[in-house]
Amino acid sequence: MTVTHSTFIRRSLVEPEPPPIARQGSLIFTRGRLLDRPTNIALTALSAMIIVLLGWPTVRFLFIDAVWDGASRVDCLSETLGREVGACWPFIKAKLPQLMYGFYPESERWRVDVTYAIGIMLLVPLLIPRVPGKAPNAILFFAVFPVIGFFLLVGGVLGLPHVETRLWGGLLITLVISFAGIIFSLPLGVVLALGRRSQLPILRALCIAFIELWRGIPLITVLFFATYMLPFFLPENWRIDPLLRVLIGVVLFAGAYMAEVVRGGLQAIPRGQFEGAMALGLGYWRMTGLVVLPQALRLVIPGIVNSFISLFKDTSLVLIVAMFDLLGQLRAAFADPTWAAPTTLLTGFAFAGLLYFAVSFGMSRYALFMERRLSSRALHTS
Amino acid sequence: MSDSPGVYVSGDIRSGSVAPRVPLRHNPRFRALVSQLILLIVVLWLGYELALNVRSNLRAQQITSGFGFLFNTAGFGVNQSLIAYNESDTYGRVFLVGLCNTLLVAGIGIVLATLLGFIIGIARLSPSWLLARLAGAYVELIRNLPLLFQILFWYLAVLGTLPGPRQSLSVGGAIFLNNRGLLLPAPLAGKGAGYVIAAFVVGLLATLALMVWAKRRQARTGARVPSAWGGVFLLMTPPVVALVATGFPITLERPELRGFNFVGGIRLLPEFVALLLALTIYTAAFIAEIVRAGILAVPLGQTEAAFALGLRRSLTLRLVIIPQALRVIVPPLTNQYLNLTKNSSLAIAIGYPDLFAVFAGTTLNQTGQAIEIIGITMSVYLLLSLLTSALMNWYNARTGMAECR
Numbered sequence: 001m002t003v004t005h006s007t008f009i010r011r012s013l014v015e016p017e018p019p020p021i022a023r024q025g026s027l028i029f030t031r032g033r034l035l036d037r038p039t040n041i042a043l044t045a046l047s048a049m050i051i052v053l054l055g056w057p058t059v060r061f062l063f064i065d066a067v068w069d070g071a072s073r074v075d076c077l078s079e080t081l082g083r084e085v086g087a088c089w090p091f092i093k094a095k096l097p098q099l100m101y102g103f104y105p106e107s108e109r110w111r112v113d114v115t116y117a118i119g120i121m122l123l124v125p126l127l128i129p130r131v132p133g134k135a136p137n138a139i140l141f142f143a144v145f146p147v148i149g150f151f152l153l154v155g156g157v158l159g160l161p162h163v164e165t166r167l168w169g170g171l172l173i174t175l176v177i178s179f180a181g182i183i184f185s186l187p188l189g190v191v192l193a194l195g196r197r198s199q200l201p202i203l204r205a206l207c208i209a210f211i212e213l214w215r216g217i218p219l220i221t222v223l224f225f226a227t228y229m230l231p232f233f234l235p236e237n238w239r240i241d242p243l244l245r246v247l248i249g250v251v252l253f254a255g256a257y258m259a260e261v262v263r264g265g266l267q268a269i270p271r272g273q274f275e276g277a278m279a280l281g282l283g284y285w286r287m288t289g290l291v292v293l294p295q296a297l298r299l300v301i302p303g304i305v306n307s308f309i310s311l312f313k314d315t316s317l318v319l320i321v322a323m324f325d326l327l328g329q330l331r332a333a334f335a336d337p338t339w340a341a342p343t344t345l346l347t348g349f350a351f352a353g354l355l356y357f358a359v360s361f362g363m364s365r366y367a368l369f370m371e372r373r374l375s376s377r378a379l380h381t382s
Numbered sequence: 383m384s385d386s387p388g389v390y391v392s393g394d395i396r397s398g399s400v401a402p403r404v405p406l407r408h409n410p411r412f413r414a415l416v417s418q419l420i421l422l423i424v425v426l427w428l429g430y431e432l433a434l435n436v437r438s439n440l441r442a443q444q445i446t447s448g449f450g451f452l453f454n455t456a457g458f459g460v461n462q463s464l465i466a467y468n469e470s471d472t473y474g475r476v477f478l479v480g481l482c483n484t485l486l487v488a489g490i491g492i493v494l495a496t497l498l499g500f501i502i503g504i505a506r507l508s509p510s511w512l513l514a515r516l517a518g519a520y521v522e523l524i525r526n527l528p529l530l531f532q533i534l535f536w537y538l539a540v541l542g543t544l545p546g547p548r549q550s551l552s553v554g555g556a557i558f559l560n561n562r563g564l565l566l567p568a569p570l571a572g573k574g575a576g577y578v579i580a581a582f583v584v585g586l587l588a589t590l591a592l593m594v595w596a597k598r599r600q601a602r603t604g605a606r607v608p609s610a611w612g613g614v615f616l617l618m619t620p621p622v623v624a625l626v627a628t629g630f631p632i633t634l635e636r637p638e639l640r641g642f643n644f645v646g647g648i649r650l651l652p653e654f655v656a657l658l659l660a661l662t663i664y665t666a667a668f669i670a671e672i673v674r675a676g677i678l679a680v681p682l683g684q685t686e687a688a689f690a691l692g693l694r695r696s697l698t699l700r701l702v703i704i705p706q707a708l709r710v711i712v713p714p715l716t717n718q719y720l721n722l723t724k725n726s727s728l729a730i731a732i733g734y735p736d737l738f739a740v741f742a743g744t745t746l747n748q749t750g751q752a753i754e755i756i757g758i759t760m761s762v763y764l765l766l767s768l769l770t771s772a773l774m775n776w777y778n779a780r781t782g783m784a785e786c787r
Contacts, residue, residue: 036509043510050516202418206425216767217760218724224742225760228752232439233432313528320731327531334538345539353527353535360526 061086061343062350076341087347088339095333099352102169102324108161112172115149119179127366129373146183165243169324171355173243177325178312181250186304188251189258190297194288196259197266207259214256219314222253227321246318254311261303265296299374305367309360326352436753451749452477458744460735462651473745480737481762487654487736488723491661495722496715498662499669506674517670524667530728532664537656537732547643556636564650565637574628581624588616653734657726665722669715676711677703709781713774720770724763737762 035041065086067076074080076088101109122141125131156162195207226249269292277287319328330348406412440447452474459469464482467475505517550560558565596607637647680703688698727738742759746752
């Protein structure tokens, strides 16, 4: 193997290759993702136009032209200020107690705040996967907290004055209905889902009929059912609180949807788990309680969070049956002549919209995060 | 999960002829039968108790029961009805008026939401980063705000603050928008309009026949028939000829401002416009996600294979991607249509006279017959949803969706 055998020896160096085409960097990004073809240039220009046309007036309305201080509608009129007027924030400041608490007595509002504080203290560690002690935490949040919250908000014990539910309103009602709806619909949903997958034909038929009945009708008919029809079904001397009536309707409705969410989780459990449990000699209840449900419920956490989001949004419907939730209080606030200025409507919608959006969007991001975590874990174990 | 008794009894196993003796209370079949019988009895007893309660409550409050009220005079006006209606008509008629209004807003809403949803869904997959992001922001914003909030927003904050009829916003002097609603030009049928409509139907049938023939021919011989232009010709010619021959009997009547209000044309109530806008925009956000997921569900290899076969980009989309994406898209899409129809019941919040507002709202208030009225209303929505799911099952069976899963 010597060099002399070869017939050709290159005498000059090879010309250097041109540098590789850059795949990163802002200029490349602009050229590749925004302006690479004529149609793309047009689409990008169109989107930029839409963003500017919608975004700039919004920013002007919310911040630049906004009025920050004032005592009544006069401070939010362009005639008084001599300029274009945007959002009328003093309107929100004046109506904030009603939007948050409704007509809950002012001296008792600390009870609502304490309830919120306990709820958040229990919820936050429950949502973070790394924090240990999930089981006691979940029991505290799902079983103990509702009881504490009930007595704190309703009162009548331990020297706390009784506060009637018709005084409740605003965000308080929104949160109470969506929280209680989820807490109570979860066990109902589990029972219905197990019934729907049962081998017993009558039980299965009853569960399917129940689920499809509630899923087939709009929530507003459910609320009407609870408000106007439910009292007829109860013994004459039973008087149930309007809020409780609405809650019963919401729980039945949400329970049917929850059943489908839980069923999804049950179906995702491999057959081998059932067979393994049966081979160990576990009966139906112990198989379900010790093997199937713990796995299935963990799988449906994103689904439960998504149900909470839709319930949180749907709670606004109670204003149609004359309960004043956040949206209902907002509508009532618009009717106040003290604040009847042209921009109060948009200001109110902007405030309530931000609140609704912040909660729903935050929760949906959390559901997405849990979904990714669960699916990556499933990949590792299988 | 077999029906055979899974109980092990020691001793007799080796002598196969003797079946293991299981006490009856441990026999799974027997247990299943008994527990279900108990369940059935409890449910029936509960139903009986509820019925008794209803009877005594109705008697105590002196409310008549039964469906006789449907034939009583309603005595209230409805500000929009597709069928002839006046105050002396019956509650049964009110029900029909409401049902028509619900179907009207749902039908138009479904068409518009589908259009907008497909546009936004495709925009989310646009190669233009900015457009994709903009469509994503639309979906996130709309999905995270309650529908009722959006209905009230359009009704109170947008349509409610429009100027009066004299300062209406106008498009080309034919469409007007003011705080009393949206005014559109109305087609007026004169003498001979029937011929034009008949000619249009003939053209439509001829086009369909051409399409069927072209498809069969392609299946038989493999040769494509360029039927598009022929179809346009067949579709357009008969009505145009008929229009000219009968001297343009169909005219558009423009709404005109007379005094303080508009005369002529079609007036859409602001409630209708607000409800339609909110339903369309809300449902479109969900449809956009479905469309995006459907298109992404078609594997990239399908596109590459189509290109390798020499299909152009447009043909690839039309013949390869869309048919496969549709199989994924259609089932959840029907679900959204159903949701839109159910959500139209929120009309009661702004006073659009849909089924729920005029029947479960006004009629319930006047007659007090909550059980019958809410029962009827629930059944209508339930029937719609059962029909839709039956339709969906049929579609799934036809397109072989079940096998794909």
